[in-house]
Amino acid sequence: MEYGFTEILQLLGALGVFLFGMKVMSDALLLLAGNKMRSILARMTSNRVLGIGTGFLITSVIQSSSATTLMVVSFANAGLLTLVESIGVIMGANIGTTITAWLITILGFKVSMSAIALPLVGFGFGFTFLKKENFKNLGSFIIGFALLFIGLQFLKDAMPDINSNPEILSFLSRYTDMGFISILLFLLIGTVLTVVIQSSSATMALTLIMTAQGWIPFEFAAAMVLGENVGTTITANLAAIIGNYKAKQTARAHLIFNLLGVLWMLILFYPFLKMVSWLVVYLGSESPFVSAGAVPVAISLFHTTFNIANTFLLVWFVKPIAKLVEKIVPEEEMQAKEIDQPKFLSKGVLKYPETAIAAITKETKYLFKNAIFEIVSHALSIRRTDIKSDLKVKKVIKKSNVQMDTDVRELYNTKVKKIYGEIISYATKAQSNLNLTEVQNNRLLELKVANRKMVEILKEVLELSRNVTLYLNSENKYIKKEYDKLRNKTVKVLRMIHLFRTEEENEVYHAKLVKLRKELNQNIATSNIKVQELIRDDLITVDMASSLYNDEENVNTMIDKLIEVAELLYGKKDILIENNVSVSA
Template sequence: MEFGLVKTLQLLGALGLFLFGMKVMSDALLLLAGSQMRGILATMTSNRFLGISTGFLITSVIQSSSATTLMVVSFANASLLTLPEAISVIMGANIGTTITAWLITILGFKVSMSEVALPLVGFGFFFTFSKKERLKNWGSFIVGFALLFIGLQFLKEAMPNINENPGILEFLQHYTESGFGSVLLFLLIGTVLTIVIQSSSATMALTLLMTAEGWIPFELAAAMVLGENIGTTITANLAAFVSNFQAKRAARAHLIFNLIGVGWMLLLFYPFLRGIDLISGKLGNESPYVSAAAIPVAISLFHTLFNVINTFVLVWFVKPITRFVEWAVPVRGIPEKDIDEPKFLNKGMLNFPETAIATLVSESKHLFENAVFEIVTHAFNIHRDDLRSDVKARKVIKKTQEDLGVNVRELYLTKVKTIYGAILQFATQAQSSLKLTSKQNNRIMEIKLANRKMVEIIRYTREVNRNIRKYSSEDNPYMKKEYDFYRKLMVTHLRGIYLSIPPEDISAYKKDLKRLRIKSLKSLNKQNSVIDSLIREGLITPLMASSLVNDFDQLHDLLENMVTVTELLYCRSDTLLVQEGTMEEINAG
């Protein structure tokens, strides 16, 4: 019987059904456990063995090493994972992916799933009508799990029988009897198949079926498995192609790790396979060199032992791998963009809530530390270098008496407005398109609030700047002294915020900010009595008094907002809930 076009299409359809089942199952598991898994990924990678355990756990649960490595690349891109942490997670993912091979081997070859697969589809489909999201996801998982094995059953039936198609064996013999050359050829075939199909699990299923049907011998199936290990790294490298250097490094590390593993395995290829044969025999199985039916178990055993040994050998070389990848992919700073363009926001960061939040925080911090910092300091006629120096605040004010000629509105329009709008749009898109926990949604609301407070800071700064410019050149010494006090207070306040960024100890920084808020507002409130005295003694005109009182209020709100933004971006605390208590402390003092 000839294996014609219809049979080929049936084979492709069966493969498509298998892949669809795998995708439905993996997507459902991601929805069921994705937030917990990503939370674990972001927190449980403090050392290499925890990282390996995390990678293994996530891949075992979501049944997709590609999904895990894509997650790792995204997290590295958002600076949530360092390169050594990313490498250790990828190592664990390589072990986790072996679980899929065992599932296919045991349930696809040792146990017949065909009788229960269709009832499982019906059972799972029933859950998809539930109003509860979690039950819907469990239903999708059951349907996907069943479809995977229905697809595998169709694959087995569509795979041409050697006895009915002797030409296939004759064709393959040209490529299977070239010794080590055949090993290298099938390694390449495994790599290309995985790249094309974009699923090492599907390639593994095809490999196991080809061995079970007697198409290829044990050693060439093992070579295909090695190729699959290389091919699976391409997905992450493609995803990192448009990402920053950190993501590229994580993806390259995945490729290098697997290439090194394949390299040493090829050197020990035949002795290692003999070892697998011995272990398989000890487990009560026939030799894979003798029986085609024994090859699937032996291949799964080979896949598992290779990845476990490769991981626990190379785990001791994480630092050298890190250094090599850092050399191969050099650091690249934030790409030069127009002054009013976001530096960190990109659509790729909207794949996961954690990366979206991290990106929003990075963009907001960049806006705060650069544009807002510049506008406020220059509007108060302070040079930023003087602010960063250890020169006393009083001397900084005396040193800079000239008007720096700042146009606050123009700076807002050119350096803040567009980025502020982009941050709000990105945040809103994240809230509408991602499945967020209440905690994650609250965090995005905090970031949006911080940006709104930044705009308010600029508005208050613009109001105060008008009178700083006016009265710094006035003949009235009392007005000049009062506005110099405002400037001096701003120097002290800004130093308390900026000189500790980024904070090494968050809890200590929160306490410092609380003390700074109380100290600054106490100083400002004390100055209120000085203004009253100047008015009573007729040392300033009613118009001057009005300016001082208005700017007192503006400065009060400006100082409050500076601390609020800092706490929201750097300390993750809801300062709006504690401000009432803070004001009571200030008034009591």
């Protein structure tokens, strides 16, 4: 039998079926368990053991280390995971990916799945007609699982038989008698194959089939497995190209971790293989150095023991690895963007609900603490540095008697309008395109409300700013004093909001904010009486009084909204439910 172009196409087709089955199965599992998996990942702590366990669990469930590492890169990019936490998850993912090799070895070689694979496709297809989404996803998982083994059977059938094609061995023999260089060569082959196919599971399947067919001996198959460990890192590194420095650091950490593992394994390569051979014989099989039939099990065992040993060896060096990565990929200053361009929003964040919410939250907080804070304070001719300082509020007001040239409308157009539109657009896309839980959807509604209220605050401060500018240096000391009272109110609230969002014990400052709001609302009647007295005594004009009445109302409304936005962004309670805020999009 000659192995020609047609047979090569059949081999590629078989590989395609295997990869498609793997993708369908992995995607279905992500839909079935993705929310729970991502929720676990988003709640990660810096505990290394927990990180490893999380990585192992996610990869074992979704059957794709690439999907896990891509998730980790996306979460790091959004700031949900630190570099140290990311390294822990990646270590666990490396162990989790060994489950796939055992699945292929046991069900693909020890048990014949080909007889039941097609009935499984039919069985799974039936589930896809059901209305409930989870049943549809379960059906897709069953179909993907069956296709995986149909593809594996096709691969075994398409792989040329050595007895019919003895020239294959003669071709390989040129590269198997060069000692340790041969090991390095097969390591490179494993790396290149994984980079080209973009699936370490597919390369592992090919390796296992080649060993079962007697193509390559145990030691060269083990070298290919090491190459697969290096090649699988390319997916995360490609994904990180368009990410920020955090994403790049995480991808590089994955590469360095796997390279370090391969390095020490090459040093102990032959003793380690002897240990694996001893384990295989101890478990009741033949030595992989003697029998080709024992090699698939031995390779799976090598893959598992290597990744476990590598993790338990390098887990003690997570921080040094992190420092090395930080030197290779240094922290970047926030990229200089146009003043009206979002800082955290990008197409990539819309891949997962968690990353979308994290990015929209960051963008909203950035808008609130910078643009809104600046416009409100400057519109009242008060410097932000004075608000953030320990200077007494009365002294801040007294110091801020210099009129600032603040065009609120211009600042809104240049610093707020476009970013506000982008935030609402991203939140709407996330709600429309992503599979959100009720809690996640409510959080996006909260963020939309917070942004809407920020725009309303600017409308109120626009009216206020004109009269502050008019009366700040007025010769009438009574109207000036009343407007200083309004400024005093606002400074107190802005300062408390600054402390609420920056101090760790923010519940204390939240309680003070609530108290402030209550006091300010109670003082409205007193202020009205004071204005009436000033009119009666002819100390201010009717026009001044009219402006003062309107601005008093504006300030109180503005203060209420400032506090509501702060609660929505930095509070821990469900403010929407508590305050019955309308959340219609």
